Amino acid sequence: MSSTVVKSVAVSEVLASVKxxxxxxxVPALLVALCMLIPLVYLFLRAGQAQPDQLLELVFRPRNAQLLLNTLSLTGGVLLICTFLALPLAWLVTRTNIxxxxxxxxxAVVPLxxxxxxxxYxxxxxxxxxxxxxxxxxxxxNNISGYWGAVWALSLYTYPYIFLNVRAALLGLDSSLEESAQSLGYSKSMVFLKIILPHLLPALLAGYMVVGLYVLGDFGAVALMRYEAFSYAIFTQYSGAFDRIYAAWLSIMLLAxxxxxxxxxxxxxxxKRLASVGSGVTRPARMFELGKASPIAWLYILVVLGTSIGLPVAMLSYWLLIAPPDVSIFWQVPWTFLRxxxxxxxxxxxxxxxxxPVCYLSVRYPSRLTSxxxxxxxxxYALPPLTxxxxxxxxSxxxxxxxxxTLGLLIVTWTLATLALAMGPIRSAIMQTRANTEEAAYALGYSPAATFYHVMFPRLRRGILAALALVFLFCMKELPITFLLAPTxxxxxxxxVFSRTSxxxxxxxxxxxxxxxxFSSLSVGMVLNREKIKGSR
Structure with missing residues (x-):
């Protein structure tokens, strides 16, 4: 009896200590947080080297106002076109009988x-x-270049982000809200404007945020189209004019x-509260019969998908099959891929x-510090890539x-840029692992380190593999950071691709x-697999 009591007390002490x-x-989690602060600290230190009179001249240059206007115009144009591409498409696949x-x-997701x-290109x-x-x-x-070239290149690539968000919101919207509005005499157009659109606002803003931040940090499409936005100006100031203090202030402006x-x-x-407060369950919406509008809907779909998928496939096919390069070029592809x-x-x-360690700390030991x-x-991930x-x-x-x-600097910077991507799958895997499995291991005499290695780590393999895949795929097609930091x-x-196209x-x-x-199609496959797309509810 006494030995059982002693064992229970020992287990209680272990459980209390692991709280x-x-x-x-x-310690590793704190080191990660410190490493994440390095870019911000050194960016502001470099910008702070400007003299007071030089600072006023750098910040209030007339060119900065033009860059701001160009960047905002580019972002606004991309968001507007993405909305016209994504919103009707999401409506057609969720609310009609198409x-x-x-x-x-x-x-619709393939353009990613x-x-x-x-x-x-x-x-x-x-x-x-x-x-x-x-x-x-x-x-x-004439070549499509400049402002409209950059807008269309970025829009045709990023509209699936808004499409996925809006589609998910439409599938989750309670149809009783629409039915109630119609019973009160609202027309279908008024129901859309007064009921559906406000409920789509969070989804639209989520998509806008992803697309907007991407546009702000994009360098490849903007540079190829010769459109002067902040990202293009940062690169030219750093690589061409060697005015690194001005480049630092441009980066801070872009960050702001x-x-x-x-x-x-x-x-x-x-x-803003958009959740239903009534009793009962959410009912799927009734499908809208396209009828005579069906040809128009299919024409719209053909134009959107034909432009976003058919155009790049057709251009690549033309340059590969009809006007191919020298055979020696093809032999360089696998070596470049391996590099x-x-x-x-x-x-x-x-x-x-x-x-x-950051995910484990935030899930198992929640506090203000771990948050x-x-x-x-x-x-x-939030910093624009060039910044x-x-x-x-x-x-450095x-x-x-x-x-x-050095290649090491490029690898470390890629790591800082993609750490948020790796966090998602690993954190989900830890949250899905019950804490009592660790408590049982403690009761069997395992130390916290042994418990983590023998009990937790095997259950996290799937999340870790997903994180590895996401980061690997991101780095394989990443351009701005690579272009600035890659060794000579x-x-x-x-x-x-960028160098030869330019x-x-x-x-x-x-x-x-x-x-x-x-290769990027693999990432699209992961998106489709994780989202488990269904055609209708």
Whole structure:
């Protein structure tokens, strides 16, 4: 009897001790949070080197106002076109009797496999003297470039983000709200404007936030289209004019613009309540009969999907089959792919390793401190890519010069940029693992370290593998950070496509662009698999 009491007391002491975060979890998580602050600290340190009179001249240059206007115009144009592409498409596959809904939904997500710079490559390959239209049909049109080129390249790539958000919101909307409005005499158009659209606002804003932040940080499509936004100006100031203090202030302005987007979203959604408060269960909406409008709907779908999927496929096919490059170019593709993977794989492993203690700490030991540590991991993802890359340049030059222009610096920066991506699957896996399994291990005499290794880690394998895949795929097609930080002579698939396209070598860029599209399709497959798309409810 006494031995049982002693054992129970010992187990109780172990359980009480593990309520506090163990040092082997807390210390790595704190180091991760400190590492996430490095880009911000060094960015502001570099910007602070400006003299007071120089600071006023840098901040209030007339060019900055033009860059701000250009960037806001680009973002607004992309969001507007994305809405017109995504909202009707989401309505058709959720609220109408249109055929092949599942297939159409899958096709609507496929453009995510075509990065913005590849979409820009496709648009640039249409017009001009050497363009596909002139070579095949004798029709010469001017190249789509500048503002509208950048808007369309980014819109055709990013509209699926808004489509997925709006589609999910439409599927979750209680149809009784619409029925009640109609019983009160509202027309169908008024029901949409007064009932449905306000309930879609959070989904639209979520999509707008993803697309808006991407547009702010995009460099590839903007540079290829020769449109001067903040990201393009940051790169030219750093690489061409060597005015790094001005580049730092441009980066801070771009960061402030990104933060303002987050603040505006929070203010719009503040105190907004859209949940149903009545009794009963949510009923699926009644499908709208297209009838005579069916041909118009199919024409719209054909235009959207034909442009976002058919155009890049057609351009790649043209440059690969009808006007192919030299055979030696094709032999370079696998080596370039392996070169890209040799940096992406370590970045994925490092990101998963850093995310693991942070996720475990935030889930098992929730507190104000652990919440702050978890939120710090989103700094790298929220920073515009060129801003993050430039901050890491300043860090290496001022603190670790041996790290400057090395593959290690690129891998570390990729890790900081993608840590938030790795957090999601791992945190979900930890939340789905019951805490009493660890308590049972403690009761059997396992130490906290042994419990984590033997009990927790095997249950986290699926989440860790998902995190590895997400980060790996992101790094394989990432351009802005790679272009700024890659060692001299180190060329990935993304950098090769961008460099050759910017020099007008469309045929030489085609094999590498095709490799990116094919490989990026794996990420689209993961999205479809995780979302478990259904055609209707």
């Amino acid at each position: 506090r975060p163990p040092l082997y979890i807390l 055929a092949a809904k599942r297939f159409l939904t899958i096709l 496999a075509v990065p913005g710079y590849v979409m820009a 496709a648009l640039l390959g249409v017009g001009g003297n050497m363009g596909a239209l002139n070579q095949l049909f004798g029709i010469r049109v 613009l990104a933060v303002s987007f987050l603040v505006v979203e929070a203010l719009i959604l503040k105190r 890209s993977a040799s940096a992406a794989a370590p970045a994925a492993i490092l990101a998963a390793a850093l995310a693991l 702050m540590i978890e939120r710090s991991t989103y700094i790298g 993050l890359a430039l901050a890491m340049v300043f860090f 030059l001022q603190t670790a010069y041996f790290f400057y222009q 002579g180190y060329s990935t698939l993304a950098v090769t 020099e007008g070598m469309m045929a030489e860029a085609a094999p590498f662009a095709a490799a990116i599209v094919i």
